[in-house]
Amino acid sequence: MDLKTLRTTDQRWxxxxxxxxxxxxxxxxxxxxxxxxxxxxxxxxxAVRHYQSNHExxxxxxxxxxxxxxxxxxxxxxxxxxxxxxxxxxxKDAKKPAIELHLSQEELRGESIFAPxxxxxxxxxxxxxxxxxxVALSLALDDLDFLNPEGTSEINRSHGNPRSLxx
Amino acid sequence: MTxxxxxxxxxxxxxxxxxxxxxxxxALLNGLNMTNLGRRDRNIYGSIASLQALEDLVTEVGDAVGxxxxxxxxxxxxxxVDFLETNPDMDGYIINPGGLWAFGDxxxxxxxxxxxxxxxxxxxxxxxxxxxxxxxxxxDATVMGLRHHGYVGAVVxxxxxxRAPASN
Numbered sequence: 001m002d003l004k005t006l007r008t009t010d011q012r013w014x015x016x017x018x019x020x021x022x023x024x025x026x027x028x029x030x031x032x033x034x035x036x037x038x039x040x041x042x043x044x045x046x047a048v049r050h051y052q053s054n055h056e057x058x059x060x061x062x063x064x065x066x067x068x069x070x071x072x073x074x075x076x077x078x079x080x081x082x083x084x085x086x087x088x089x090x091x092k093d094a095k096k097p098a099i100e101l102h103l104s105q106e107e108l109r110g111e112s113i114f115a116p117x118x119x120x121x122x123x124x125x126x127x128x129x130x131x132x133x134x135v136a137l138s139l140a141l142d143d144l145d146f147l148n149p150e151g152t153s154e155i156n157r158s159h160g161n162p163r164s165l166x167x
Numbered sequence: 168m169t170x171x172x173x174x175x176x177x178x179x180x181x182x183x184x185x186x187x188x189x190x191x192x193x194a195l196l197n198g199l200n201m202t203n204l205g206r207r208d209r210n211i212y213g214s215i216a217s218l219q220a221l222e223d224l225v226t227e228v229g230d231a232v233g234x235x236x237x238x239x240x241x242x243x244x245x246x247x248v249d250f251l252e253t254n255p256d257m258d259g260y261i262i263n264p265g266g267l268w269a270f271g272d273x274x275x276x277x278x279x280x281x282x283x284x285x286x287x288x289x290x291x292x293x294x295x296x297x298x299x300x301x302x303x304x305x306x307d308a309t310v311m312g313l314r315h316h317g318y319v320g321a322v323v324x325x326x327x328x329x330r331a332p333a334s335n
Binding site: 003005109114115124125126135140 | 213284303304314317333
């Protein structure tokens with residue numbers, strides 16, 4: 001199906017997908033994953049850039065360099081899920097919506113240090129999680145009352161901070 | 168996932184579609200307090216007008232990905248368990264347990280016992296409360312913090328995974 005039919009604007013959002021340490025095996029074969037990202041992005045009418053690194057510092061530098069240009073991040077922290085404090089922090093600093101992404105539901109069953117401070121979470125099943133997360137994030141960016149950077153209502157959360165149920 | 172879309176739209180190979188021609192059956196369950204949607208904290212629940220509007224949206228998206236959606240909601244946990252016991256043969260389940268997220272073990276067990284994939288969806292990011300949802304431990308996918316848009320992503324991902332089960 002043409003995923004554009006689900007959209008409510010035709011804005012070409014820029015979404016960065018970050019894949020952390022130990023994710024290369026999940027993403028094999030890598031060229032097929034890149035092709036899928038392009039296909040999904042084209043079908044949604046958005047631009048998707050992907051960066052994988054096993055080095056936390058490189059992920060930080062990628063966020064430093066790209067935060068100004070993208071509308072949101074999908075972050076698969078891989079092996080950093082329990083220990084990537086610097087990556088968690090730079091995503092907070094970026095003040096852009098960030099969705100924690102896992103290609104396996106099991107990865108969310110332990111302690112994620114990202115989960116409490118990201119906008120949202122999309123975990124499992126496999127690469128379909130990336131598709132689902134791209135769809136949900138694109139629609140959320142279309143929504144002036146949610147993640148759309150042009151939104152001005154008091155319930156707009158394009159700054160990326162989650163709203164606590166207890167807040 | 169690699170065949171041309173039956174509707175004939177170009178360039179959509181690899182997206183969730185209806186290309187295998189099989190009509191799927193999904194159940195959408197909304198649990199405690201969800202009947203009050205539209206009157207709840209808009210900072211969490213956003214601009215969706217009502218539970219009916221949400222069920223209509225999910226049904227519409229389901230249709231677009233080739234799935235018939237049966238929507239069910241109740242403020243009584245036993246009703247959810249009854250529903251699952253009488254409808255155990257869906258291709259997949261999407262549940263927002265509402266207030267059952269913390270303690271809804273009977274509902275979680277009933278979902279597990281269907282043996283079918285299920286996705287938990289929450290408007291809010293439950294983890295930002297510092298707690299874990301009891302559903303996270305046994306569901307196939309978790310979507311949180313994306314308001315009603317999370318349901319749309321969940322339906323698309325669930326349909327894609329039922330048609331082409333994930334290998335990783």
